[in-house]
Amino acid sequence: MTNPGWKTFLRTVLGRAYPRFIGVWREKSWLFFDVFLPLLQVSAYVYIYRAIGAPLEFSGFAVLGGAMIAYWMNVLWSMASQLYWEKETGNLQLYLIAPTSRMAILLGMALGGLTATTVRAAGVILVGTLLFRVPLQVADGALFFGVFLLTLISLYGLGMLLSSVFLLWGREAWHLSQLFMEPVYLFSGFYFPVRALGFWVAAVASLIPITLGLDAMRQLLYPQLMEKFRFLSVEVELGILAFLAVLFLFLSREGLRFFEDLARREGRLTLRGQ
Amino acid sequence: MGTLMGRMLLGEIAVKTEELTRVFRLRKREAREGRREILALDRVNLEVCWGELFGLLGPNGAGKTTLIKILATLLAPTSGRAWVAGADVVENPAEVRRHINMVCGGETSGYGLLTVEENLWMFAQFYGIPSREARRRIRELLSLVGMADRASTKVYHLSSGMRQKMNIVRGFLTDPKILFLDEPTLGLDVQTARTIRDFVRQWLLDHPDRTILLTTHYMHEADELCQRVAIIDRGRILACAPPAELKKALQRDVVFRLYVEGIADAKNLLDGMKGVRALAQHMEEGRLSVDLILSEEEALVSVLSRLHAAGARLAELKKEEPTLEDVFLSLVGRKLSEESP
Ligand SMILES: Nc1ncnc2c1ncn2[C@@H]1O[C@H](COP(=O)(O)OP(=O)(O)OP(=O)(O)O)[C@@H](O)[C@H]1O
Ligand SMILES: [Mg+2]
Numbered sequence: 001m002t003n004p005g006w007k008t009f010l011r012t013v014l015g016r017a018y019p020r021f022i023g024v025w026r027e028k029s030w031l032f033f034d035v036f037l038p039l040l041q042v043s044a045y046v047y048i049y050r051a052i053g054a055p056l057e058f059s060g061f062a063v064l065g066g067a068m069i070a071y072w073m074n075v076l077w078s079m080a081s082q083l084y085w086e087k088e089t090g091n092l093q094l095y096l097i098a099p100t101s102r103m104a105i106l107l108g109m110a111l112g113g114l115t116a117t118t119v120r121a122a123g124v125i126l127v128g129t130l131l132f133r134v135p136l137q138v139a140d141g142a143l144f145f146g147v148f149l150l151t152l153i154s155l156y157g158l159g160m161l162l163s164s165v166f167l168l169w170g171r172e173a174w175h176l177s178q179l180f181m182e183p184v185y186l187f188s189g190f191y192f193p194v195r196a197l198g199f200w201v202a203a204v205a206s207l208i209p210i211t212l213g214l215d216a217m218r219q220l221l222y223p224q225l226m227e228k229f230r231f232l233s234v235e236v237e238l239g240i241l242a243f244l245a246v247l248f249l250f251l252s253r254e255g256l257r258f259f260e261d262l263a264r265r266e267g268r269l270t271l272r273g274q
Numbered sequence: 275m276g277t278l279m280g281r282m283l284l285g286e287i288a289v290k291t292e293e294l295t296r297v298f299r300l301r302k303r304e305a306r307e308g309r310r311e312i313l314a315l316d317r318v319n320l321e322v323c324w325g326e327l328f329g330l331l332g333p334n335g336a337g338k339t340t341l342i343k344i345l346a347t348l349l350a351p352t353s354g355r356a357w358v359a360g361a362d363v364v365e366n367p368a369e370v371r372r373h374i375n376m377v378c379g380g381e382t383s384g385y386g387l388l389t390v391e392e393n394l395w396m397f398a399q400f401y402g403i404p405s406r407e408a409r410r411r412i413r414e415l416l417s418l419v420g421m422a423d424r425a426s427t428k429v430y431h432l433s434s435g436m437r438q439k440m441n442i443v444r445g446f447l448t449d450p451k452i453l454f455l456d457e458p459t460l461g462l463d464v465q466t467a468r469t470i471r472d473f474v475r476q477w478l479l480d481h482p483d484r485t486i487l488l489t490t491h492y493m494h495e496a497d498e499l500c501q502r503v504a505i506i507d508r509g510r511i512l513a514c515a516p517p518a519e520l521k522k523a524l525q526r527d528v529v530f531r532l533y534v535e536g537i538a539d540a541k542n543l544l545d546g547m548k549g550v551r552a553l554a555q556h557m558e559e560g561r562l563s564v565d566l567i568l569s570e571e572e573a574l575v576s577v578l579s580r581l582h583a584a585g586a587r588l589a590e591l592k593k594e595e596p597t598l599e600d601v602f603l604s605l606v607g608r609k610l611s612e613e614s615p
Binding site: 007 | 296298299343346347348349350368371372374375376378381382383384385387388392395396397398399400401402403444
C-alpha cells in the first residue's frame with residue numbers, strides 16, 4: 001500500500017464530512033423534525049413518570065435518553081447503511097478509486113454525522129429542560145464530557161464497523177438497520193436506567209456503547225438517585241467504553257478491507273451496468 | 275514478457291492487458307438460458323500508449339464496463355493480468371489509483387444539497403488537492419464546458435446534461451494521467467454531447483502526454499475522437515486499429531445500401547448467398563432499408579434477381595464508402611442500432 005499521507009487523510013475526512021455539516025443549515029426543516037419527534041417520545045415518558053409520582057430526576061433520564069437517541073438514529077441510518085446508499089448513487093466507486101484512505105472516508109462520514117447530530121441533540125436537551133423543567137446539573141463537568149465523548153467515539157466506531165459489514169448486503173442492510181432500531185430503544189435504557197432489565201440483559205445491551213454511556217452520564221448527573229439504579233461504577237463503564245472504541249475502530253478497518261476484497265472478487269462493489 | 279516490461283518501463287505503454295478474463299457467477303434465479311455463468315471478458319489483450327485517445331466500441335453487454343472496472347481497480351479479474359501506468363491492478367491497486375480517474379455516462383454521483391463547486395471541491399479533497407488550487411481548477415474547467423455561471427447552483431437543480439458536464443469536470447479536475455470515460459455522452463442531447471467531445475479533444479491537445487480510454491456504442495463518436503478503436507463483442511476483441519485502417523480493410527469489399535418495397539424481410543432471403551459478407555436491415559418509412567456488404571461486386575446481380583423473384587421492387591440503390599458501422603457489421607454480423615447524439 002502506498003501511503004497517501006496524513007494531509008490527504010485529513011482533507012478526505014473534512015471533504016466527506018462537509019456535506020453533513022452543510023446539510024444541517026441547508027435543510028432547516030429536518031432540524032425541526034429531528035428535535036420534535038424525539039421530544040414527543042420523551043414527553044410520553046415524562047408524563048408517565050409524573051403520573052406515578054416518580055422523582056423529577058426520572059424525567060431527566062428521559063430527556064437525556066431522547067438526546068442520545070438522535071445519535072443512535074444517525075449511526076443506524078447515516079452510518080451503517082450509508083455505503084449501500086453510496087453504492088446506489090455511484091459515489092462509492094468514486095471513493096474507492098481515489099488515492100485516499102477508506103478509513104478517512106468513514107471517519108469523515110462519522111465526524112460529519114456526529115457534528116450534525118449534536119445540533120439536534122442539543123435542541124432536544126434545550127427544549128426538554130425548558131419544557132419539563134428537569135434539573136440537569138453536573139458536578140464534574142470534565143468527567144461528564146469525557147464520558148460523553150468516549151460514548152460517541154465507540155458508538156460511531158460501531159457505526160463504521162456496521163457500514164463495512166453492510167457493504168456487501170445492499171437492501172438487506174437497510175432491513176437489518178430497521179430490525180436493530182426499536183429493540184435498542186428498550187434494551188439500551190434510553191428512557192429508564194438499564195439496571196431495571198436485570199444484570200445480564202444490561203451486559204448484552206452494553207455492546208451498544210450508548211447503554212454504558214447513558215448509565216455513566218446519569219450517575220454523574222444524579223449521583224444520589226443512581227446509587228440504587230446504577231449498572232456498574234463510572235470507572236468500570238469508562239474502561240469498557242474505551243475498550244469498545246478501540247475494538248470497533250480496529251474491527252471496522254479490518255472488516256472494510258475484508259469485505260471490500262470480497263466484493264471486488266464477486267463483482268458487488270459497484271452496481272451492474274453502472 | 276521481457277520486451278513488454280521493457281516498453282512499460284520505458285514508458286510507452288499506459289494500459290496493458292494480458293489474456294484478461296472475467297466470469298460472473300449468477301445466482302439461481304438470475305440464470306440466463308440455464309447458464310449460471312457469464313463470460314464478460316474473454317482473454318482480452320490490449321495495449322494503449324501514452325498520449326492516446328483509445329476507443330472501445332461495442333454493443334450493450336459487450337464487456338466494455340467490465341474492462342473499465344477492472345482497470346479502475348473496482349473489479350477483480352478471474353484470470354489474466356492488467357497494468358495501468360506500469361502498476362499491476364491486482365497487486366498494486368493503490369499505485370494505480372494515483373494516476374487515474376473515471377467518469378461514467380448517466381452518473382448520479384455527488385450530493386444534491388451541495389453546489390456544483392462544493393461537490394467538485396469535495397472530490398478534489400480525496401486527491402489531496404489544496405482548496406485554493408481546487409477552486410482555481412474548478413472555475414477554469416467549468417468555464418471550458420460553459421458552466422461558469424453554475425458554480426453555485428445546487429446539484430439537484432441541474433439538468434442531466436449539466437450534471438454530466440459537472441461529472442466530466444470532476445474527472446479532469448484531478449489531472450489524471452489516465453482517464454477512463456465509460457460512455458460519457460450516453461443519453462445526452464446533441465449539443466451537450468458535442469461540448470463534451472470538443473472538451474475532451476482539446477484537453478488531450480493541451481496535455482499530449484495524457485491517455486484516455488473511452489468506451490462508446492456511438493459509432494461516429496469513436497470515429498471522430500479516437501486514434502485507435504478496438505471493436506469488442508461478447509467479451510472478445512474482434513479488431514483493433516485506427517478507424518481509417520479498419521475502414522480500409524473493408525475497401526476490398528463493396529458496400530451497398532438499397533431500399534426495397536413489397537417485402538418485409540431480406541435477411542432470410544439473402545443470408546448465406548455466395549458473395550454476401552454481411553447484411554443488416556430495418557424498416558424506414560414503409561420501405562425496407564438494407565445495408566449490404568459484398569465481397570465482390572458481381573454478387574449484386576444475383577442478390578437483385580433473388581429479391582425480384584421474391585416480389586420486391588427496388589426503390590433505390592447506392593454504392594457507399596465503408597463507414598465504421600460497416601466495419602462493425604462485417605465483424606460482428608449485426609449493426610449497432612442505437613441512435614447517436
Ligand atoms: N455484477 C455482475 N453480475 C453478473 N453479470 C454481470 C455483472 N456485471 C456485468 N455483467 C454481465 O456481463 C456482461 C458484460 O457487461 P458490461 O456491463 O461489461 O457490458 P457493456 O459493454 O458495458 O454494456 P453496456 O453498453 O450495456 O454498458 C453482460 O452480459 C452483463 O449482463
Ligand atoms: Mg457499460
